[in-house]
Amino acid sequence: MTKKSNVLGKILRRLRRYIPAIVGSLLLAMLYVAMSLYIPVLVGRGIDRIIQAGNVDFEAISKILLSIGICAGVGALAHWLMTLINNRITYCVTRDIRNEAFAHLQVLPLQYLDSHPQGDTVSRVIGDVDTFAEGLLMGFTQLFTGVMTILGTLFLMLRINWMIALVVIVITPLSLLVAAFIANRTHAMFTLQAQVRGEQTAMIDETVAQMKVVQAFGREQKTLEQFDEVNGRLKKASLQAIFFSSLTNPCTRFVNAMVYAGVGVVGALMAISGGITVGYLTSLLNYANQYTKPFNEISGVVAEVQNALACAGRVFDLIEAPAMPEEPEQPQSPDIVHGGIEIQNLSFSYTPDKPLISNFNLSVKPDQRIAIVGPTGCGKTTLINLLMRFYDPQEGRILLDGIDIADMTRKDLRKSIGMVLQDTWLKAGTVRENIALGKPDATMEEIVEAAKKANAHSFIKRLPQGYDTMIGEDDDMLSQGQKQLVCIARVMLCLPPMLILDEATSSIDTRTEMRIQKAFHAMMEGRTSFIVAHRLSTIQEADVILVMRDGKIVEQGTHKNLLAQNGFYAQLYHSQFEQT
Numbered sequence: 224m225t226k227k228s229n230v231l232g233k234i235l236r237r238l239r240r241y242i243p244a245i246v247g248s249l250l251l252a253m254l255y256v257a258m259s260l261y262i263p264v265l266v267g268r269g270i271d272r273i274i275q276a277g278n279v280d281f282e283a284i285s286k287i288l289l290s291i292g293i294c295a296g297v298g299a300l301a302h303w304l305m306t307l308i309n310n311r312i313t314y315c316v317t318r319d320i321r322n323e324a325f326a327h328l329q330v331l332p333l334q335y336l337d338s339h340p341q342g343d344t345v346s347r348v349i350g351d352v353d354t355f356a357e358g359l360l361m362g363f364t365q366l367f368t369g370v371m372t373i374l375g376t377l378f379l380m381l382r383i384n385w386m387i388a389l390v391v392i393v394i395t396p397l398s399l400l401v402a403a404f405i406a407n408r409t410h411a412m413f414t415l416q417a418q419v420r421g422e423q424t425a426m427i428d429e430t431v432a433q434m435k436v437v438q439a440f441g442r443e444q445k446t447l448e449q450f451d452e453v454n455g456r457l458k459k460a461s462l463q464a465i466f467f468s469s470l471t472n473p474c475t476r477f478v479n480a481m482v483y484a485g486v487g488v489v490g491a492l493m494a495i496s497g498g499i500t501v502g503y504l505t506s507l508l509n510y511a512n513q514y515t516k517p518f519n520e521i522s523g524v525v526a527e528v529q530n531a532l533a534c535a536g537r538v539f540d541l542i543e544a545p546a547m548p549e550e551p552e553q554p555q556s557p558d559i560v561h562g563g564i565e566i567q568n569l570s571f572s573y574t575p576d577k578p579l580i581s582n583f584n585l586s587v588k589p590d591q592r593i594a595i596v597g598p599t600g601c602g603k604t605t606l607i608n609l610l611m612r613f614y615d616p617q618e619g620r621i622l623l624d625g626i627d628i629a630d631m632t633r634k635d636l637r638k639s640i641g642m643v644l645q646d647t648w649l650k651a652g653t654v655r656e657n658i659a660l661g662k663p664d665a666t667m668e669e670i671v672e673a674a675k676k677a678n679a680h681s682f683i684k685r686l687p688q689g690y691d692t693m694i695g696e697d698d699d700m701l702s703q704g705q706k707q708l709v710c711i712a713r714v715m716l717c718l719p720p721m722l723i724l725d726e727a728t729s730s731i732d733t734r735t736e737m738r739i740q741k742a743f744h745a746m747m748e749g750r751t752s753f754i755v756a757h758r759l760s761t762i763q764e765a766d767v768i769l770v771m772r773d774g775k776i777v778e779q780g781t782h783k784n785l786l787a788q789n790g791f792y793a794q795l796y797h798s799q800f801e802q803t
Contacts, residue, residue, distance in 0.1 A: 230536045251305035252367040258298030260375045263509035271502035309363040317356040330546040333613045342425030351534035358531020369517030376514040390485040398478040405471045412464035413533040419457045479515030486511040556635045557624040560720040561589040562751025569619035580774040594754045594762035597771035603755045641714040645726035647706040655690040661717040673716035676742045679708035704731045722752040
């Protein structure tokens, strides 16, 4: 977690672009404070015009009342404008931070996203930024006016009577010491609160997304117990943070009451001796109240400010997480992608203590259809991730048409490869927009043709608005198989030089799969293709079948050759097709 001092520095750096607005807010705050502080002077003068019964200067008091009204009106207008500007600064800064965080999400390596719960990441970008905004707004509103009120009242009290001002100066530091003592100890508590809240959000997100699985296995009660445990820790952390931070206000109020009492006693003694008038004593008491009020207000928002700093720290941790390696300064790219792949001495592991792929070598000729099979966890999908540069290997290199893919931009590499995954992803939008995701300028005729090749056209036409029907990832309007057909149509539309099919037909019925396979065969003509499959019936016509085990190629050849070898592939094949 980023230190509090560093967090504050990062916030200030993001405020630099709004210096003109901040200056305007400061000027309005000065005007508001000046009007507020001038009113007690006018009140004191008015009291001094009330000398005794039957001897009241009504003309002077009328002018004073008019002046008080003007000052109050100008002060109210200044405060309203200052609040508008402070709101604008606050929400512009939080908008910038959200944009920065979301933009950084686009360049974060998959390793970060895979190792952090989605709910926690969402909590940082949404919930933590909202909490930070509330604290920043309260800080702006209270800080500007509070500091100026303290300085202004102190200056005026010194002008009226330095002895009474000295009483205020001597007692007031106690209030600051108490507030600082408590604030320093609550920051860690609010940091813990933000962390547990992120953990709770992650659990809720995970449970809601997989509710069918939870209910299918009767885990409702266990899930409730886990949530109660996290919720209990959040309650404990929140109560502890709020309890200790809430001590600030009553402690500072006690000190401020001592200040007011000291001014009242000393001022009364001086008024009795004729050192000051009753009107000036009234002004001093007003100033003593106004002087201590900002301390109460500032101490009252200490909890919010500490919470805001803790949440901002979590957001900055996300923003400053290491991004993907920089693109090469002088990128290379084949003029025409033929699809020849060379993998040389490749080694990779997700965690250093668990090796996965070691000294892997592979040569793929252009236009070949390469099937990759093997037991779960053998490295099939990992190999695909390395080909797409979702991950970079620790050792070795991958060449595309003789060019190291590390010397290519990720965009150039990925636009050369069409990918259909087992896990479908549809964005919120129309069916047409989802199919045209990789080719936004596609015509309607091209989209329909791609859908027909993917065997998706018939069910799309039955939707309420056809291709203009709104869908999304969690939309129950489409079955899992239909979602996968839309994803296949997406690739059919782009038709890049290379294809990766990672369990692309896993959610489709056998009859539809046979038609899709025919479309795939037509699509793969003249293209280098990698097919990851568990159902070995789908890869029998591949040019080369790679059999992987424990991150290594243990067998390689055509379907017939591998069966004739009667090795590991033959075991996998017979385990699927033997009658038991």
